[in-house]
Amino acid sequence: MTLAAHQKIIASTGAAAGKITGFNHLVMLCTDLNRSTRFYRDLLGLRVVRTQPDWREEYERQYFFELGNGELFALYQSKHMVPPERPLVNSLWPETSEPTHRPQKLDHLAFNVDTMDDLHWFQDRLAKNGVDVSKVWVSEAGFLAGRIYFSDPDGNPLEIATYEKNDPKWATFDNRAWLREENPVPALFEESEIDR
Numbered sequence: 001m002t003l004a005a006h007q008k009i010i011a012s013t014g015a016a017a018g019k020i021t022g023f024n025h026l027v028m029l030c031t032d033l034n035r036s037t038r039f040y041r042d043l044l045g046l047r048v049v050r051t052q053p054d055w056r057e058e059y060e061r062q063y064f065f066e067l068g069n070g071e072l073f074a075l076y077q078s079k080h081m082v083p084p085e086r087p088l089v090n091s092l093w094p095e096t097s098e099p100t101h102r103p104q105k106l107d108h109l110a111f112n113v114d115t116m117d118d119l120h121w122f123q124d125r126l127a128k129n130g131v132d133v134s135k136v137w138v139s140e141a142g143f144l145a146g147r148i149y150f151s152d153p154d155g156n157p158l159e160i161a162t163y164e165k166n167d168p169k170w171a172t173f174d175n176r177a178w179l180r181e182e183n184p185v186p187a188l189f190e191e192s193e194i195d196r
Helices: 033-043 116-128 168-172
Strands: 025-030 047-052 061-066 072-077 109-112 145-151 157-163
Touching: 025 033, 033 047, 033 061, 033 072, 116 145, 116 157
Parallel strands: 025 072, 109 157
Antiparallel strands: 047 061, 061 072, 145 157
């Protein structure tokens, strides 16, 4: 089988390859941590593992939530928070299809679940609790993968997604099928110069 040029990219290179194993923590802003705690802890099931009072001018308090895999997600409560812009691909979110005028640093945050059953469970749970949630979008990649879109009480765009790893099609999946851009940036074809 002959690979197209864009499928010959160098996916990782150098001494740092594979050393980053996940997120230590991600931080987003909110205006009301009481309301956000009810959303992230009570509705999404994240565990509160740290609370920090107002020791800086920039925000009033911060809470850290732990995901099931041990990674951390933090919310900083700030009265200076500006409502977030809609995501770039905003047609996936149920609230609006208006175009984005000012893309921002963080487009959206995607949480992982292990199975499609879990994904459907969260879609149902969110809808039953008054959250405007999208339909379940299913991958066209030939194996089981899906996602839902919604926003937190402050309008931060969120996603819950799964690549159901129990699907036997993963055993023969060739990752290069995801390398679809025909003219990727030149760096993808070059070895890292940092560790030379």
